[in-house]
Amino acid sequence: MKVFSTNGMKATLIAAALPFWGFFGHRLINEMAVYTLPPPLIGFYKAHIDYIRLHAVDPDKRRYAVAGEAERHFMDLDHWGKAPFADLPRDWQGAYWMHAEWRWSTSAGDTLWGVYDPKSRLLRWKVDSTRYDSLSIDPACVRSQFFAARSEGFAEQPVILGCLDTLWQERDWGTLTLRDTFSKHGVLPYHLLHSYRQLIRAFESGDVDRILRQSADLGHYIGDAHVPLHTTKNYNGQLSGQDGIHAFWESRLPELFAGQDYHFVVGRAEPIEGDPADYFWQIVMDSHGMVDSVLSEEAKLSASWPEDQQYCFEKRGSARLLVPCEAYSRAYHQSLNGQVGRRMRAAIKSLAAVWLSAWTAAGKPELTAFAAGSKISETDSLSLQDYEHLPRKQQH
Ligand SMILES: [Zn+2]
Structure with a gap:
């Protein structure tokens, strides 16, 4: 991706405007997962759908405030060699101690x-x-x-x-x-298992606030795990001269095309089969398998596209920001052949599976009894303005 001589500036501007799957993408994943749940789970989650949607981005808001939070959102798998990463034990303690x-x-x-x-x-x-x-x-x-x-x-x-x-x-x-000396390279798949276990404990406790908080958080991490660039040390194309590609793939493309090109029919949620740790690892391994195409398709396109038509200024609220131009974005989106939509659908399906499995593992507690007891406010004024720049039909 070539952007004048203001490379560093560009990356900052885009990152500020389009953070991580975008607020839009994370919220969409959390919300759509609710609709795939079977009864009685769907009734409970639907009663709290505003919370589940709005708090899909809480973990990103905590990234710089809470020690140990940032590394939960990614894993630089290629730091540890080549797939299938023989030197990377799939249990956290084994991996952590081996590389500490x-x-x-x-x-x-x-x-x-x-x-x-x-x-x-x-x-x-x-x-x-x-x-x-x-x-x-x-x-x-x-x-x-x-x-x-x-x-x-x-x-x-x-x-x-x-x-x-x-x-x-x-x-x-x-x-x-x-x-x-391990965590700084990311702990996402390990944290998915940890977060899943926390949700099981929340269901066991019957504490609605805790269930909702864990469910929304887990949705965030599941969403991140489906993004190929969350699994590589070249996470923003900084090692291949493609600075800014992270937000381009996970924020700009869904914002432009999710409303028109993606369908979110993923079927009824099915519980996880087999070992949950293997299930979470498979997600990041699948994502990692796509890193190559995410980078190479953009590199090919960038080489053939007029340099001054790759980035454009766009109005966002009162600011003018430099973002990938719409035509350039469309060409990249087409070259990926539906990949972004497929990963978003897979994230929705996984999230519903994980909620369903956690509830099942907790012994399928009665949910209607405590659905009415939540003290959480359904509105969150912090976040709604993030939707303002989206076309109306994409708002939820
Ligand atoms: Zn994140």
Whole structure:
């Protein structure tokens, strides 16, 4: 994508105007998923559909305010090699510990670096060129220490572990620290499972506010997981001279064409089959398989299209913003052959499946009983103005 000489400026302007699937896309996914649910779930969600729709973008609003939030929205899979990413355990702890930095500062003043082996669950140390020592660690203790430190906003700081066995402490072997060098590359598929489990617990609790909050949040992360560029380190085309392609694909295209070209008939929701972790991983793997076409189609188009007709100024409220021109957008959209609409439909279908499965896993609690008890306001003045620039028929 070529935009004069104001590349950095352009990316900023577009990002500000069109954040992540766009508010439009995220809200559409959350809302449409409701209509695919079977009774009695549909009755409950429909009673709260304004909340589910409006709060579809809450996780994006938290990105810069809450420690650990930003990395939940993406995963740079290609940072970890090539598909199928053999060095990336599908369980969070295995992956996290394997790729975290383990440092042992001995009491003699030496520093040794450990490597965690997820198969044996041992932490191994290179003693000399041929010999390793290993140490077993108490997973529950490490986990609780890490999260205690992280909740105070120290995710990038080493965590001093106080949970080594007593032998270690008695012999004064020094200090073992664990530093998070994993999460900054994204944790989206792991977080999907976590968020899904939180929704199950919310259903079990019968707390309507909690169910709604978790349901809306989960819709956001499911939406992100269906966007190919949320699964690559070249997430904004910055590594291939295509800066701005993120918002182009996930915001500009749906805003221009969802009202005319997409259909959202996805059928009645079916529950997830098999292991939910595998299900969530499959979503991001499918998305990752499309990264190539997202980038290469735009690169091809950009090379053949007049440079001064790729970006245009457009009025947004009182501002004039530089966005991909409509004709250029249409050509890109056509070259992708329905890909954006397909991913949006897949997101709608997945989200409904996940809500349905969480409710089922919680023992199908009676929903009508607590549908009336919500204290949540159905209006959210923060968000409605985001719709103002959309053509009327696209508003919901
Ligand atoms: Zn997001």
